[in-house]
Amino acid sequence: MxxxxxxxxxxxxxxxxxxxxxxxxxxxxxxxxxxxxxxxxxxxxxxxxxxxxxxxxxxxxxxxxxxxxxxxxxxxxxxxxxxxxxxxxxxxxxxxxxxxxxxxxxxxxxxxxxxxxxxxxxxxxxxxxxxxxxxxxxxxxxxxxxxxxxxxxxxxxxxxxxxxxxxxxxxxxxxxxxxxxxxxxxxxxxxxxxxVPQTLPAKAGTVRRQVKAAAWLVLAAMLAGGFVAGMRAGLDYNTFPLMDGRLVPEGYARLAPLWRNLTENIPAVQFNHRLLATLAGLAALGAALAGWRHLPPGRARAACLLLGASVCLQYGLGIATLLLVVPVWLGTLHQATAVLVLTAALAALHALRPPAA
Known part of the structure; x- marks a missing residue:
């Protein structure tokens, strides 16, 4: 028929x-x-x-x-x-x-x-x-x-x-x-x-670049956190935002060659993690604000907002973990929440994919 x-x-x-x-x-x-x-x-x-x-x-x-x-x-x-x-x-x-x-x-x-x-x-x-x-x-x-x-x-x-x-x-x-x-x-x-990528307004490209910057900073902060964990650097300098009363701790560059301080010097390792986490937080909040302003309601916008919220949560947990001298339950929660941040970043990047050529 x-x-x-x-x-x-x-x-x-x-x-x-x-x-x-x-x-x-x-x-x-x-x-x-x-x-x-x-x-x-x-x-x-x-x-x-x-x-x-x-x-x-x-x-x-x-x-x-x-x-x-x-x-x-x-x-x-x-x-x-x-x-x-x-x-x-x-x-x-x-x-x-x-x-x-x-x-x-x-x-x-x-x-x-x-x-x-x-x-x-x-x-x-x-x-x-x-x-x-x-x-x-x-x-x-x-x-x-x-x-x-x-x-x-x-x-x-x-x-x-x-x-x-x-x-x-x-x-x-x-x-x-x-x-x-x-x-x-x-x-x-x-x-x-x-x-199939979503159809998004022209400003989505700007949001995408901000999310990419936040995602790379989030990844860098996570890997820096791995060195903090490996060296038990969180058991030192348990104050915030200063470290022993200084913004940059004494002895930051005491090892030679200089690159060793990035992975083997406790003051530098902890300071770098704090710095990268702060930059990642600012970038994620910027991406969330851009998503709120330039994206219509939907998956991409929600993912950008989740990225901002999850980074704020992770930042707060990191400060609490430091001030309380790394209790096991809080340190474990801090590590698990890092995966939530990664999830939000991936969801935002995926939702903001440009249309196929």
């Missing part, structure tokens, strides 16, 4: 349904990575990260099941500097307290791997992955595996002589890769949910 030829093909509907299903899956995995970042922060703040001294991707999924196994692991832990210099004599009961948090951290990483790999295999087998997406999904799988290897590379640095914590450089590498993996998962999901 003639009208049958005008009936829309079911293929685009199926493709759209597949894209929506894959987007939901990727968002769920991204949420798990977000939780992983928070658990990692708590693990670091409690000094639990060095309690498991073996790299056992399969057998390590099970906790110790006998007193003999607990004692073996405790004896291993007693061979590293952290035990001798920080936890000497805290006994098997004290060891179990730090062990469980690190074990949960690693178990959650394994669960993320399963939550990604098994649905990926199912979507692939059913032929439900949209054209052109397979290479990116495979790359995300490889990045997840690399993150596990980098995590162990980081932990191993804490076993070296005279160390009671992991290398700040390896910690920042581990944190940066986690944030990159989260960003890739979230951005891919956004692309599947909103494949």
């Amino acid at each position: 003639p009208f049958d030829t005008a009936r829309p093909s079911p293929q685009p509907i199926a493709a759209g349904a597949d894209a929506a299903a894959i987007a939901r899956w990727l968002l769920a995995v991204a949420a798990m990575v977000w939780i992983m970042v928070a658990i990692g922060g708590a693990t670091r703040l409690t000094g639990s990260g060095l309690s498991i001294m073996e790299w056992a991707p399969l057998s390590g999924a099970l906790p110790p099941l006998s007193e003999a196994e607990w004692q073996r692991l405790y004896d291993l832990y007693r061979t590293i500097p952290q035990y001798a210099l920080v936890n000497q004599g805290f006994g098997l009961a004290g060891f179990k307290e730090i062990f469980w948090l690190e074990w949960i951290h690693r178990l959650w990483g394994r669960l993320i791997g399963l939550a990604y790999a098994l649905p990926l295999a199912w979507f692939w087998w059913r032929g439900r992955i949209p054209a052109g997406l397979k290479p990116r999904l495979l790359l995300l799988l490889l990045l997840g595996g690399l993150q596990g290897a980098v995590g162990w590379f980081m932990v191993a640095s804490g076993f070296e002589a005279d160390r009671t914590a992991v290398s700040p450089y390896r910690l920042v590498m581990h944190l940066g890769l986690a944030l990159g993996l989260y960003a890739a998962l979230f951005w891919t999901a956004l692309g599947l949910r909103h494949p």
